[in-house]
Amino acid sequence: MxxxxxxxxxxxxxxxxxxxxxxxxxxxxxxxxxxxxxxxxxxxxxxxxxxxxxxxxxxxxxxxxxxxxxxxxxxxxxxxxxxxxxxxxxxxxxxxxxxxxxxxxxxxxxxxxxxxxxxxxxxxxxxxxxxxxxKDVKANLFGKFIIERSIDPKAVKAYEPVYVNFIIKGKGYPPKFAKLVDIEGVKILTDKPQEKIVYKLDGAHVNYRYSYAIIANHPFTINSLHLKGYDYKSFYTINLPTQKIVVTPPKNLVDKETYPKPIEPFYKKVVAALGYIAIFIAGFLSAWIIMRYFRDSQKEEIKNAKDAKELLAILVVKYPECFEDEKRALQSGESVAKIKKRVLKGLKQCR
The missing domain is CATH 2.60.40.1230 (Gamma-adaptin ear (GAE) domain)
Structure with missing residues (x-):
């Protein structure tokens, strides 16, 4: 024992x-x-x-x-x-x-x-x-953080992108954000988030970057952001105000005003009709040549896109009603070369 x-x-x-x-x-x-x-x-x-x-x-x-x-x-x-x-x-x-x-x-x-x-x-x-x-604490952020937002430009033409960037820095518990930009009636493109977290003895050191591109054909307002933070000693608030974006609509090229028809002799009408026919034939031929040139230039622009971000910007601005599947594929990181082939095939169907 x-x-x-x-x-x-x-x-x-x-x-x-x-x-x-x-x-x-x-x-x-x-x-x-x-x-x-x-x-x-x-x-x-x-x-x-x-x-x-x-x-x-x-x-x-x-x-x-x-x-x-x-x-x-x-x-x-x-x-x-x-x-x-x-x-x-x-x-x-x-x-x-x-x-x-x-x-x-x-x-x-x-x-x-x-x-x-x-x-x-x-x-x-x-x-x-x-x-x-x-101890229970009600807050959106735990630790000490700062949030910076940049918006550029604040006035655009229809379908031109407005770029919104958020930079979040600080230390504490890594925050999680579902959606920093929430606007109805516009197209919001989200870039891949950049989230860097380094864990140290004094907490998690955080450096985030979120980037968005907003496309619209009418004026809109970027939403405000109000967050309550707790730095383990006291509360603080982060307030980002709303921002109005001026969007210039596309010019109306059709003259809607009506005027009384002038009285013209019959021979002038015949001459005018022949002139219209000649203009139509010339216009048809020139339109065919221009369309052929335009389509070739479109193909070259798509072929020369350097990366997914540049190709996505071309599709959003110049083809807002087409290539939705290809736009989503670019955002999810699929092969740019394969997506270019699909876009080039679909150009004829996209008017």
């Missing part, structure tokens, strides 16, 4: 671990730093140490870094509580040990390729869970 108790005491004394949590009373979506250290005096026998918080829908975790020095293994995690109230965080710690001879054999080599893992034993070590008391 004494020998068993003695061996247990030796095992406990040989290793120790410490767990530090930056706060146990965070607000919802506030970054919590978990620092774990495992120390083992028999570090020569250790092949690996694995530590992690167990997954749960009540929180979100991100691995930051790990290091080891003189038998001390340190792990750093970032945790965001997602639900208010009491949240229990559980952990997993596994340590694999092998004999010093096996480890030396692996380090020095045997003259043959190492095909088998090092023989050893894996130990599952229990760690007491952490109980968090999470």
């Amino acid at each position: 004494r020998s068993v108790l003695g061996s247990l005491f030796i095992i406990i004394a040989a290793c120790a671990h410490t767990l530090h949590v930056s706060t146990t009373t965070p607000s919802i979506k506030e970054p919590v730093i978990i620092e774990f250290a495992y120390e083992d005096r028999e570090f020569q026998k250790i092949t690996w140490v694995k530590f992690k918080p167990l997954a749960s829908p009540a929180y979100e975790t991100h691995f930051l870094k790990k290091d080891s020095k003189e038998g001390v293994y340190r792990f750093y995690y970032l945790l965001f509580p997602l639900k208010p109230g009491e949240v229990q965080v559980r952990y997993s710690l596994r340590v694999k040990k092998a004999s010093v001879e096996e480890i030396h054999k692996d380090i020095l080599g045997t003259g043959y390729e190492q095909t088998n893992p090092i023989e050893g034993k894996v130990y599952d070590i229990a760690i007491n869970p952490t109980l968090l008391h999470v």
